[in-house]
Amino acid sequence: MSEASVKSRITTDIDFDREGRQASYLRAPLSRNTSGWGTIEIPIVVVKNGSGPTVLLTGGIHGDEYEGQISISRLAASLDPADVSGRVIMMPAVNIPAVMADKRLSPIDDRDLNRCFPGNPRGTFSEMLAHFMDGVVLPHADISVDVHTAGHSFDSALSTNMHYLPDEAMRGRTMAAAGAFGAPYNVVFWGVDEGATFTSCVERRGILSLGTELGGWGRVNVEGVRIAERGLRNVLRHAGVLAGEPETAQRDGSAATRHMMVRHQDSFSFAPTAGVFEPRHMVGDAVEAGETAGFIHFVEDVDRPPIELRYKRSGLIWMSAGPGRAARGDCVAVVMTDYAEPTDSD
Ligand SMILES: [Zn+2]
Incomplete structure (x- = not known):
């Protein structure tokens, strides 16, 4: 049943x-x-x-x-x-x-x-x-x-x-x-x-x-x-x-x-470690692969440089990070691209 x-x-x-x-x-x-x-x-x-x-x-x-x-x-x-x-x-x-x-x-x-x-x-x-x-x-x-x-x-x-x-x-x-x-x-x-x-x-x-x-x-x-x-x-x-x-x-x-x-996993950006995430774009913004997505800051440590995150795919921002403090593995940005039917080479 x-x-x-x-x-x-x-x-x-x-x-x-x-x-x-x-x-x-x-x-x-x-x-x-x-x-x-x-x-x-x-x-x-x-x-x-x-x-x-x-x-x-x-x-x-x-x-x-x-x-x-x-x-x-x-x-x-x-x-x-x-x-x-x-x-x-x-x-x-x-x-x-x-x-x-x-x-x-x-x-x-x-x-x-x-x-x-x-x-x-x-x-x-x-x-x-x-x-x-x-x-x-x-x-x-x-x-x-x-x-x-x-x-x-x-x-x-x-x-x-x-x-x-x-x-x-x-x-x-x-x-x-x-x-x-x-x-x-x-x-x-x-x-x-x-x-x-x-x-x-x-x-x-x-x-x-x-x-x-x-x-x-x-x-x-x-x-x-x-x-x-x-x-x-x-x-x-x-x-x-x-x-x-x-x-x-x-x-x-x-x-x-x-x-x-x-569609592709590289549409997602994840925090590589915990810290305060500073995004560089708003939802709907156009971004390029390789462009700075934001920085993870370690404000608790003097002189420790922030980690820079870069987008892996060009497109528009669909999702932009919520809480200022990100945990390791949190998704902090999602990029969307114009719709196209998949082809055999995809
Ligand atoms: Zn919901």
Whole structure:
């Protein structure tokens, strides 16, 4: 018996097939010292009207990423069922324990929810929640938009992202949806530690999967919120759930999203040792291979020179270091390049 076929311990009074608007909670059991039968309530709003595709919008899978929490909450409060053809499932704060603690990891089990998929109904709190998302919520969805930012790890160039999908038709559909979302960039990437992510579950079920990186550095990115709100409505228009055409005009005057990729390991710069990292560029900046990426400083030692880091690849900065103090092995910069289909010589 697969884990997904085991009954979840999480319950909800939401009826995914009911017409109209429902605003309620998932109720996840959490036994604690002061409440043996205690539960954690996870907000969910479902708007359904007639027939049409189902779009699942998720935010707060990491608690310290705010743009999805804000934009999906606002959409959930304002979406009129009469305007909808199909169904929109909105979960602005999936990992509510982490959201309320303002942390990437869950304070309940110290796990990264986005490394717990496909989960386990009898596992830790995060594993139980991952199992519910995969086994109960995802089967309803045709399109999934999972709104992330770079949290405290990085700042990010405002972007959607997707895996490089071997299936050409699905890759084309996903790139079209990313173009409709209308962020300044869409980054196609070859995954980092991807087997246990939500995205991997979405893809395994044949559902169109879009992610985002719309800010970071532990703050609310003003432009990231604007792009998120526009992007969510744009995807609903693209899917035919809302009427109208996506608005994709960019602030720099270009008409549409620029498709980029992060494919090669030399796109990543890692701190060779611990110290204070001084980056030399902001997200979106153009950089050259061999150019100075930044310096690791050892302010605790007099006269010890800083270590200079250099980019190994030319492109634009997708991710720029977050915390000033880097640990050995921390990623401190990611360079993206213009998207190109792989060739046999790659
Ligand atoms: Zn995240």
